[in-house]
Amino acid sequence: MEESKKFKNLPIIGRIQHGEKVLVNGKQRTKEYGYFIAKIQEENMKPYLEKFNKMFKQVKSLDIKLVGDRPLSVKQERYNQGGAACYCLKNQTVGRQKVKNLWQPIECKSDCSYRQKDENGKSLCNRIAWLKFIIPQISNDRIWLMKITGQQSIDNLDGYIEFQKSQGNSLNNLYTIFLQQKEQTNFNGNTFNNYILDIILKEEFISKKSIPEPTENQQENTTLKSNETATSSAEKITPIEPEKNTAKAKTEEVTKKSTKSKDTTKNVIKGNKTTKEVENKDKQKEIIDEYADCYVLLNTQIQNLIINGKPKEYLVGEFTDMNDQISNIYIHPNFKDELLECELGSVMKLQLQEAQNKKFATNIEFVEKHIKKIAA
Secondary structure (H helix, E strand, O other): OOOOOOOOOEEEEEEEEEEEEEEEEEEEEEEEEEEEEEEEOOHHHHHHHHHHHHHOOOOOOEEEOOOOOOOOOEEEEEEEEEEEEEEOOOOOOOEEEEOEEEEEEEEEOOOOOOOOOOOOOOOOEEEEEEEEEEEEOOOOEEEOOOEOOOOHHHHHHHHHHHHHHHHHOOOOOOEEEEEEEEEEEEOOOEEEEEEEEEEEEEEHHOOOOOOOOOOOOHHHHOOOEEEOOOOOOOOOOOOOOOOOHHHHHHHHHHHHHHOOOOOOOOOOOOOOOOOOHHHHHHHHHHHHHHHOOOOEEEEEEEEHHHHOOOOOOOOEEEEEEEOOOOOOOOOOOOHHHHHHOOOOOOEEEEOOOOOOOOEEEEEEEEEEEEEOOOOO
């Protein structure tokens, strides 16, 4: 594990990643999974790894507690064949350079030749970050490390933590880190999809399940057609009719329930707890219960199904429920256009029916409908 010296005395379990380097035709390539995985080096940490793999199989979000006042360490770092050659911490102008296996001071500037990008948009010295955190569901007395090399991911976490500090907010809270896929443009103007790491307060993630909006360009990706058919021509599925109640009416009903739960509280003492404290807990429970059977939209694509011997297009949505379980759900054509208007992160209740080992949404009730922003 590549850890800086200040990590060596910490009670570390291992690392959390969402990709790893693999050998392809004798060359190292980074394989992106799009979900979190855990790695350990010490054999005595194996029980923690087994617990992680059992509880968090292919999840895109994790509940964490940040460690210390500076949970994110950001620095410029350059490697050569012998490993780390020099580094400089964020907001510092003096770094360290290894000379004959000894670390010596060196001036660090933005115009350093090692930090300049070549014609391919690459430089020898790059910004990296390490995030230190606890996963309470695994252990409260041992920490995990996450090495972050994606520049947008570093900006998201660094900006969020610095903002909390500037507001005087404590970092001693439960947060959710999560992955979302975004379209980016590299140094040469080429576009590609990448998984971006972000962070939000856990209670906000529970109550809203609101993932930050992707770029407008990602709208085009939602209508791409899959080349693979979901079933063989021998399969026959009976078309399913949706219920007649409208999504709009249900949305208003959910909104009224949420408003009703925000009644003012009385501050009457009851033993060691006030009525306000009790009612606050009740309201939090109501919010969680309200979203207990909701689904959050992660992605969409078009697939073909064989219906009564004829191919028929279905919109397939990738959803996550409140337990972070991901499902592919076929959307009834009556709701196709309305769902395609929705931005990723929209929250809805789905009435599901299974046929031929597939899940179909026969009715949709929108709880938080985020409309896509169309570029002018």
